[in-house]
Amino acid sequence: MALLVQKYGGTSVGSVERIEAVADRVLKHKQQGDDIVVAVSAMSGETNRLIELAKSIQETPDSREMDVLLSTGEQVTIALLSMALMKRGLSAVSYTGSQIRIKTDSAHGKARIEEIDTTRMRADLDAGRVVVVAGFQGADEQGNITTLGRGGSDTTGVALAAALTADECQIYTDVDGVYTTDPRVVDTARRLDKITFEEMLEMASLGSKVLQIRSVEFAGKYQVPLRVLSSFKDGEGTLITTEENDTMEQPAVSGIAFTRDEAKLTLKGVPDIPGVASKILGPISDANIEVDMIVQNVSADGTTDFTFTVHRNDHDKALGILKSIEKELGARDTLTDARIAKVSIVGVGMRSHAGVASTMFKALAEDAINIQLISTSEIKVSVIIDEKYMELAVRALHSAFKLNVSASGVSEV
Structure with a gap:
C-alpha cells in the first residue's frame, strides 16, 4: 500500500468523459490498497474563457478579483470528480485551496506556497476517503484567494x-513521459525511464513544456519522487529522481530542449570600461525583463559589442530601452534579431564525458548551421541559431548523440 498524490491536467479532465476516466484510474489504485490525494486543473480551455470574460469588462483586470475568478475553474473540476468517484462507490471529498489551508504569500497571479495544513487531509485518508484538491490556488494570511x-x-x-x-x-498529462526531445520534431525520440531533477530543471528552463519549472524545483528541494504519466494510456512513464542513471556507461546527453521564443539585441561599439554592463542591464532589469544569454566582445579600439537575449515578447520593450541609453553610453548602433532559436543539449553525463561540445558543434557544422552565441553549464550546452534551422539542428543533434538508441544498443523507432 502506498500514499500517492496524483495530479491531472486540463486535457486529462477536459470533458465529463475524461473525468469519468480519471475516476476509473483512481478506483483501480484504491482497489490495490493505495491511499489517494488528487490535485486537478480546470477543464481545458476554461481558464482562457474566464480571462476573456474578465477582459471584456475590465481591460486590465484587478489582480485580487482575477484570482477569485480564475480559482472557480478548478472548483468545478473537484466537484465533478468527487461525484464521479462517489458513483463508483468510493468515499470522496473535495476541497478548494483555502479549505485545505494551502497558505501562500499575497502575490496575486503568481503566489508562492508557504505552508500546507495536512490535518484535514490525514483525517480523511485515515477514514478511507479520496481527497480531491483544487490545484493552482491557495489563500494568503488575510484569507484572500x-x-x-x-x-x-x-x-x-x-x-x-x-x-x-x-x-x-x-x-498525469497528455504525454506518456519525458522524451529525449519533442516527438513532433524527431519521430525517433525515446521516452526516458528515468531522469534526474537536475536534468529536468534544465530541460524545463530551456523549453521543455512537460512540467512547470517551479514544480520540479519544489520536488527536488523536498526530495519528492516525481513521475510523469499519460492519463490516456497505461505505462510506467518517466521517474524524476535524485538518483543518477546507474548504468555502466551513462550517456553524456539525456535530452535536447529548444525554444523559438528568443530575441537577440546587440549594442555596437560600447566603450570597454568598468561598469558598462551594469549601465546596460540595469535599466533592462528595472523594466522586469529577464535576460538569458550574455556575450561581451573586446576589440582593439577600446570598444566592445555587448549582446544579450530576452524572451521574444520583451523584444520591443528592450529595444526601446537600448535606444534611449544608446547616446549616453556612446554606442555606435543597436542591432536586433527576433528570428532566432535556442537549442540545448542536457545531461548529467557531461560531467564525466569529454568532447561533448565538440560533437555538438561538429554536428551543426555538417548541416551548415551557424552558431551565433554559446552558453554552457556543468550539465548543458546551449546555442543560439537562426530560427529556420531549429528543427534541422534538433534532428542532427538527436542523431549525433544516438538518443534514439537504448542502453542495450537496440534502436527504438
Whole structure:
C-alpha cells in the first residue's frame, strides 16, 4: 500500500468523459490498497474563457478579483470528480485551496506556497476517503484567494506530496513521459525511464513544456519522487529522481530542449570600461525583463559589442530601452534579431564525458548551421541559431548523440 498524490491536467479532465476516466484510474489504485490525494486543473480551455470574460469588462483586470475568478475553474473540476468517484462507490471529498489551508504569500497571479495544513487531509485518508484538491490556488494570511500562475497545479501536486510525505507524486498529462526531445520534431525520440531533477530543471528552463519549472524545483528541494504519466494510456512513464542513471556507461546527453521564443539585441561599439554592463542591464532589469544569454566582445579600439537575449515578447520593450541609453553610453548602433532559436543539449553525463561540445558543434557544422552565441553549464550546452534551422539542428543533434538508441544498443523507432 502506498500514499500517492496524483495530479491531472486540463486535457486529462477536459470533458465529463475524461473525468469519468480519471475516476476509473483512481478506483483501480484504491482497489490495490493505495491511499489517494488528487490535485486537478480546470477543464481545458476554461481558464482562457474566464480571462476573456474578465477582459471584456475590465481591460486590465484587478489582480485580487482575477484570482477569485480564475480559482472557480478548478472548483468545478473537484466537484465533478468527487461525484464521479462517489458513483463508483468510493468515499470522496473535495476541497478548494483555502479549505485545505494551502497558505501562500499575497502575490496575486503568481503566489508562492508557504505552508500546507495536512490535518484535514490525514483525517480523511485515515477514514478511507479520496481527497480531491483544487490545484493552482491557495489563500494568503488575510484569507484572500490567490493563484500560483500558469501551470501552478503541478506545483500544488508536488507541494501536497511533500507535506504528506507521499511515496510518489504522479503527474498525469497528455504525454506518456519525458522524451529525449519533442516527438513532433524527431519521430525517433525515446521516452526516458528515468531522469534526474537536475536534468529536468534544465530541460524545463530551456523549453521543455512537460512540467512547470517551479514544480520540479519544489520536488527536488523536498526530495519528492516525481513521475510523469499519460492519463490516456497505461505505462510506467518517466521517474524524476535524485538518483543518477546507474548504468555502466551513462550517456553524456539525456535530452535536447529548444525554444523559438528568443530575441537577440546587440549594442555596437560600447566603450570597454568598468561598469558598462551594469549601465546596460540595469535599466533592462528595472523594466522586469529577464535576460538569458550574455556575450561581451573586446576589440582593439577600446570598444566592445555587448549582446544579450530576452524572451521574444520583451523584444520591443528592450529595444526601446537600448535606444534611449544608446547616446549616453556612446554606442555606435543597436542591432536586433527576433528570428532566432535556442537549442540545448542536457545531461548529467557531461560531467564525466569529454568532447561533448565538440560533437555538438561538429554536428551543426555538417548541416551548415551557424552558431551565433554559446552558453554552457556543468550539465548543458546551449546555442543560439537562426530560427529556420531549429528543427534541422534538433534532428542532427538527436542523431549525433544516438538518443534514439537504448542502453542495450537496440534502436527504438
